[in-house]
Amino acid sequence: xxxxxxxxxxxxxxxxxxxxxxxxxxxxxxxxxxxxxxxxxxxxxxxxxxxxxxxxxxxxxxxxxxxxxxxxxxxxxxxxxxxxxxxxxxxxxxxxxxxxxxxxxxxxxxxxxxxxxxxxxxxxxxxxxxxxxxxxxxxxxxxxxxxxxxxxxxxxxxxxxxxxxxxxxxxxxxxxxxxxxxxxxxxxxxxxxxxxxxxxxxxxxxxxxxxxxxxxxxxxxxxxxxxxxxxxxxxxxxxxxxxxxxxxxxxxxxxxxxxxxxxxxxxxxxxxxxxxxxxxxxxxxxxxxxxxxxxxxxxxxxxxxxx
Amino acid sequence: xxxxxxxxxxxxxxxxxxxxxxxxxxxxxxxxxxxxxxxxxxxxxxxxxxxxxxxxxxxxxxxxxxxxxxxxxxxxxxxxxxxxxxxxxxxxxxxxxxxxxxxxxxxxxxxxxxxxxxxxxxxxxxxxxxxxxxxxxxxxxxxxxxxxxxxxxxxxxxxxxxxxxxxxxxxxxxxxxxxxxxxxxxxxxxxxxxxxxxxxxxxxxxxxxxxxxxxxxxxxxxxxxxxxxxxxxxxxxxxxxxxxxxxxxxxxxxxxxxxxxx
Numbered sequence: 001x002x003x004x005x006x007x008x009x010x011x012x013x014x015x016x017x018x019x020x021x022x023x024x025x026x027x028x029x030x031x032x033x034x035x036x037x038x039x040x041x042x043x044x045x046x047x048x049x050x051x052x053x054x055x056x057x058x059x060x061x062x063x064x065x066x067x068x069x070x071x072x073x074x075x076x077x078x079x080x081x082x083x084x085x086x087x088x089x090x091x092x093x094x095x096x097x098x099x100x101x102x103x104x105x106x107x108x109x110x111x112x113x114x115x116x117x118x119x120x121x122x123x124x125x126x127x128x129x130x131x132x133x134x135x136x137x138x139x140x141x142x143x144x145x146x147x148x149x150x151x152x153x154x155x156x157x158x159x160x161x162x163x164x165x166x167x168x169x170x171x172x173x174x175x176x177x178x179x180x181x182x183x184x185x186x187x188x189x190x191x192x193x194x195x196x197x198x199x200x201x202x203x204x205x206x207x208x209x210x211x212x213x214x215x216x217x218x219x220x221x222x223x224x225x226x227x228x229x230x231x232x233x234x235x236x237x238x239x240x241x242x243x244x245x246x247x248x249x250x251x252x253x254x255x256x257x258x259x260x261x262x263x264x265x266x267x268x269x270x271x272x273x274x275x276x277x278x279x280x281x282x283x284x285x286x287x288x289x290x291x292x293x294x295x296x297x298x299x300x301x302x303x304x305x306x307x
Numbered sequence: 308x309x310x311x312x313x314x315x316x317x318x319x320x321x322x323x324x325x326x327x328x329x330x331x332x333x334x335x336x337x338x339x340x341x342x343x344x345x346x347x348x349x350x351x352x353x354x355x356x357x358x359x360x361x362x363x364x365x366x367x368x369x370x371x372x373x374x375x376x377x378x379x380x381x382x383x384x385x386x387x388x389x390x391x392x393x394x395x396x397x398x399x400x401x402x403x404x405x406x407x408x409x410x411x412x413x414x415x416x417x418x419x420x421x422x423x424x425x426x427x428x429x430x431x432x433x434x435x436x437x438x439x440x441x442x443x444x445x446x447x448x449x450x451x452x453x454x455x456x457x458x459x460x461x462x463x464x465x466x467x468x469x470x471x472x473x474x475x476x477x478x479x480x481x482x483x484x485x486x487x488x489x490x491x492x493x494x495x496x497x498x499x500x501x502x503x504x505x506x507x508x509x510x511x512x513x514x515x516x517x518x519x520x521x522x523x524x525x526x527x528x529x530x531x532x533x534x535x536x537x538x539x540x541x542x543x544x545x546x547x548x549x550x551x552x553x554x555x556x557x558x559x560x561x562x563x564x565x566x567x568x569x
Contacts, residue, residue: 014567053405055567079408089399091318098321105314106407132323148403 002030003064004156004187005051010060012046012211020046021057022211028189033182035202036191037295043211044191045086048158052083066155079107082154084162088145092134096123096144099133103151117147121173138165146174157181157188163197175201195291205291209299222294229287232259232270235280247273253300258285262297308413311404315421319391325425328387329432332380336436339379340444343369365448366441368534370459373437374466375532376473376524377502380433384470385494388426389477392418393487401485401568411564415482419556422478423471430470434463465531465541468548469524473498475552479559485568501525509533522547 005028012021021043028034038044049055050063053075057063063070068077091099100114115125121143124131133144142165149157159178163171178188178201192198198205204218234240234257244252244259247269252261261270274281319325343364375381395401395418404414438459442451449455473494480490505525511517520526521543530536 014569049567049569052402054402055569056565075405075410076408078406081406083402083406085399085402087399089402091400092394092398093322093324094318098318102314102318102321103403105310105317106403108310 002067004028004030004032004066005189006062006064007060008062010050010063011058012043012050012055013058019058019211021050024208024211025213026206027216028187029204030187031182031185031203032187032189033178033201033203034187034189035198035205036189036208037195037198037205037291038191038208039299040193042208044208045160046211047208048083048085048160048189048191051156051158052081052085053078054085079152080155081158082149082152082156083158083160084145084149085158085160088141089148090133090136090141090144093132095127095129095132096136096147097125097127097129099144100147100151101127103148107152109151113151117150120177121147122169123147139167139170142166143170146177150177155186157186159188159190161192162190163192163194171197195295199291207295207298209302212302214298214302222291229285229293230261230265231255231285231287232261232274232281233257233283233285234259234274235282237279239277240274240279243273243277244270249273251297253296262293308409308417311407311409311413311417312421312424314404315417316424319421319425322391325387325391328383328429332383332429332433333436335380335383336373336433337440339373340369340437340440343372343441344444364445366438366445367448367455369441369445370434370438371462371534372532373434374430374462374469374528375502376469376528377499377506380430381470381473381498381502382495384426384429384433385473385477385498386491387429388422388474389481389487389491389494391425392422392478392481393485393490396481396485396568397487405568412560415479415560415563416556418482419475419478419552422474426470426474427467430467431463434466461538461541462531462536465527465536465544468541468544469528469531472524472548472551476555479556483559483562483566502528505529524548524551 005026007024007026010021010024011019012024013019024043024047026047036044046055050057050070051065057070065073066077066080091102094102096118097114100118101111104111104114118125123140123143133141136144146162149159163174166174175197178190181188190198190202202219204216205222206216207214237254237257237259240259241252241254244250249265249269251263251265252259254260271281347364373380395404404417405411409417447455476497477490477494480493481487484490501523502525505520505523505527506529508516508520508526509529511520521530521540524547527540527544527547530540
C-alpha cells in the first residue's frame with residue numbers, strides 16, 4: 001500500500017530550545033485513520049505544522065509526503081492536505097458562511113458546497129447571519145474550524161484535537177465524517193487526548209513522547225496486546241511501591257488508594273509483600289484493557305520505571 | 308495570485324471594521340475641516356499670536372493637507388491597515404494562505420498588495436471627503452477649473468505613492484514579526500520622523516539638496532501638503548516608492564520564506 005507520509009529520523013528545533021522532534025519517524029499508509037497519541041508538548045502539533053508548510057524541519061534522513069521530499073515539493077502539493085491545527089483558525093469578524101466563502105475564494109472553488117457542509121455541522125448557513133465567529137461558543141468555533149477543514153477536496157486530512165469542546169452529538173458527527181472520508185479513500189491523521197474516542201475509529205496508532213516516536217502499531221495488534229488491569233484497594237499506601245520494587249515487581253503504580261498492576265502478576269508475591277508491610281486489601285478489581293493504560297505503560301517503559 | 312487577492316479583498320468587504328474605518332475617516336475629514344475653519348478665526352481674535360495672523364485656510368490647501376503622512380489620516384490609515392494584516396496571525400488564518408498552494412513569496416507580496424489597496428481606498432475616501440466638505444465650509448479658494456482638478460488628481464497620485472511606502476513598511480514588518488504592536492510603532496515613528504525631517508529641510512534653498520530630498524518621502528510630503536508640487540515630483544515619488552518598497556520588502560520576504568509560523 002502506498003505510503004502517504006514517510007518520515008525517518010526527523011529533527012525539529014525551535015531556536016535554542018530543546019528538540020521538539022528528536023530523530024522522529026512515522027509512516028502513514030494511504031487510507032489509514034492514524035491515531036496520533038502523546039502528552040502535551042510531545043511534538044504532535046509540531047509534526048502537523050511541518051507537514052502543512054507552517055514550519056520547517058531542522059534535519060532529516062528522509063521526509064516524504066505523497067512520495068515527494070519535503071525540501072523539493074512545491075507549495076502546490078500543500079493543496080492536497082487539509083488541516084485543523086490546535087485552536088480554530090477563524091475569520092473572527094465574519095459569520096460562518098463568509099468564513100467558508102473566503103476560504104473558497106482562496107482555493108479557487110465555487111460556493112456550491114458551503115451550505116451543505118455548514119448544515120452537516122449544524123452551523124448557520126445564511127450569508128446574512130449577523131452573528132460573527134468571534135461571538136460563537138467554543139463548540140461552534142470548533143465546528144466551524146472542522147467545516148473549514150472539510151472544504152478542500154484533500155487527499156490527506158490532519159486533524160489536531162478535532163473533538164475539543166464538542167458536545168456528544170458533535171463528537172459522533174466528527175466520528176461519522178472521519179469514517180466517511182476513509183470510505184472515500186482519504187487518509188486521516190488525528191491527534192487526540194481522548195483515547196477512548198480514538199480507539200473507536202483509528203486503524204493504527206503512533207505513540208509519541210518528548211519528541212520521539214515510541215511505537216507505531218496497527219489497531220488489530222494493539223487490541224490483542226492491551227493489558228489487563230488489576231487494582232487492589234488498600235488500607236494505606238505507605239512505602240507500597242518501594243516494597244514492590246524491592247520484591248522485583250515493577251509493573252504497578254499507585255492511583256490514590258489503589259495499587260494498579262498492568263499485565264501478568266504473581267498474586268502470591270503481591271499478597272506476601274502487602275502482608276509484610278502491614279497493608280490490608282479491601283478489594284480487588286480487574287478492568288477491561290484500554291488504550292490509555294497501554295500508552296502509560298509504553299511511556300513508563302521508555303522512562304525506565306514507574307510514572 | 309488573483310484568488311489570493313480576491314480572498315483578502317472579500318474578507319475586507321465583509322468586515323464591519325473596514326466599513327467603520329471608512330465612516331471614521333469621513334468624520335475625521337469633517338472634524339479637520341471644521342477645525343481649519345474655526346481655529347484661525349478664534350486665534351486671530353485673541354492676543355495669543357501677537358501681531359501674527361493665521362491665514363484663512365481654503366479648500367485647496369486643506370485638501371492637500373489631507374495627504375500628510377505625519378498626522379491625522381496619515382497615522383490612522385496605517386493603523387487600520389496593519390490591524391487587518393496582523394489579524395491573519397492572531398486569528399491563525401495565515402495557515403489558509405500558506406496551505407492554498409502558493410509560495411511564501413506570493414503570500415507575502417499578495418498581502419503587501421492587499422494592504423496597499425486597502426490603504427489607498429481609505430486615503431481616497433478621506434481625500435474626497437475632505438475636498439467635498441472643505442468646498443462647502445471653506446470654499447475652494449481659487450477657480451475650480453480643469454487645471455485645478457488636474458492638480459487635485461496629481462496630488463492624490465503623489466499622496467497614494469507616499470502612503471504606500473509607509474504601508475509597505477508596516478506590512479512587511481507585520482509579516483515577519485507576526486504581531487501588530489512593534490511594526491505599528493515603527494511605522495508611526497518612521498512616518499512622523501521622516502515627516503519632521505522633510506518639513507525641517509523644506510526651508511533649505513540649496514538646489515542640490517532640494518533635488519535629492521525630493522526623493523525622500525518626508526520632504527515630498529511637505530511639498531505636497533503646501534501645494535508646492537508638479538509632475539516631476541510625481542515621477543520622483545514613483546521612483547522613490549519603488550526603491551523604498553524593494554529595500555524594505557525584499558529582506559522581509561526572504562525572511563518570511565524561511566520562518567516557522569507558530
